[in-house]
Amino acid sequence: MKLLTIQTANGQRLGLLTEHGVLDVEEALSVLPADGQAAPRTVHAAIEGGESALQALQRLADRAAASPEAKAKAFKPEADVRFGPCVPNPGKIICVGLNYRKHAEETNAPIPEYPILFNKFNNTLNGHGGDVPLPKVSSKVDYEAELVVVIGRSAKYVTRDEALGRVFGYCAVNDVSARDLQLRTPQWLLGKSCDGFSPLGPYLVTADEVGDPNDLDIKLTLNGEVRQQSNTADMIFRVDEIVSYISQHMTLHPGDIILTGTPEGVVLGLPEAEQVWLKDGDVCTVEIEKLGALTNRFVKEA
Template identity: 65%
Template structure:
């Protein structure tokens, strides 16, 4: 199932992508209450926390309305009409894996890590598909990073690697924007990674069953239409199951946590110094991951 979030004057609403368009779940329930013992979830976090029961309930309800022939036209929206919200709106934790693609490690001159390199972002970094991203005044070296995002679906602690995918709800795309001058100022990367809106997520959250093998997905990034990154998640040093298991050995993962899994080669930082042209106001950055859709954001000058 493919989910999305969109903004209204009454707050963020959950949508389900169907063959008729995007089903506005809350509006549909107001008009056509569900005839099911299990409540239909009305927020993305209710779906994630409710697990497979919530997914099945929502899927049955959406299919029922989609199949009916008697109109209900007001319940469906077209994607081009939406003001998007982030595909996961309020994660408890945002965990990132650094240097997790072999060719990316090579282009930056870094050694292939023995263990996953972990750092974090915060909720101030969350942004949506189509949202302008402010370039911070304190940096002139903002870089793009196309990344696959793991969305945790069940509480996970000390999870064996062979069971780790059972704890994944689904996946989405992200741009792990990075202010390289701030990032490299100290050995800790956090400052350059956690500026406002530096983690746009979306456009969709796709359930794990629809994605299949997350370690075999084509991934791209383009800037103003020029492809800068083009790889496959098969180049990851640590696969999705390794990452989830490893993190769970050290902290408890909870439903709605998101894990950014690293970026492939082709970032500005990997170019020779004389060819490094960092993002500027007006640049359009597009992240595309197989089965997960296309995430696009415009860079903008910071206003305050």
């Protein structure tokens, strides 16, 4: 199942991608009578509700498709949807740095012995199609295509064998990075946490549709030119290992997200004479197998 956030003038709504278009769950519930277990009304409620919540969403979508009134009101073409971040309110945004072998090599960094963890904040969240501001305080903004793990069940001290069972689903992110700010000090947080620096989406795809997260093609294009092209198989620490490792140190809760690192091909990895940083009007698309394509435009900060 592919969940998404519909951004409206009155706030965010839960959407579901179907063969009939995007189902606006709130609109469907306003037309159709109750049917057993109520369908979740938010992305977070869907994550917390697990399989029973997803079943209720599927029933709602089927009923809406069968009702002429509901079908006319609740489904809309995807092209007409203004997307919000597909996980709009994560409790934690945990990031893994230098987690692709070839990326570590291109930046002349040693292969890490343990996952390198840092965090971002909710101010960085952005959606598919949203503009990403280029901060006035940075002249070296870079892109990073990454796979995101979305936690579905609380996890503390879980083993690697248990880890994927705690995952709700996956999505794509562009982990935008202001390199001059990031490398100003040994702590990377400043260069990672500018407003809008985590476009997330377009969809939150449930784990059953994704299968093995450690074997997904991942690509980023800049203005149509392929800059990053790899596979999650190149990750130094695999998804199950990352979830297990983090859970040894903090409790992961439903809706927490983990950004799992980026492959080679970033601007930072080029020889200094060839480094051309993101500029006003640039368009990046992150595409991950089974997860869709996330596109954002970079704009000069007002």
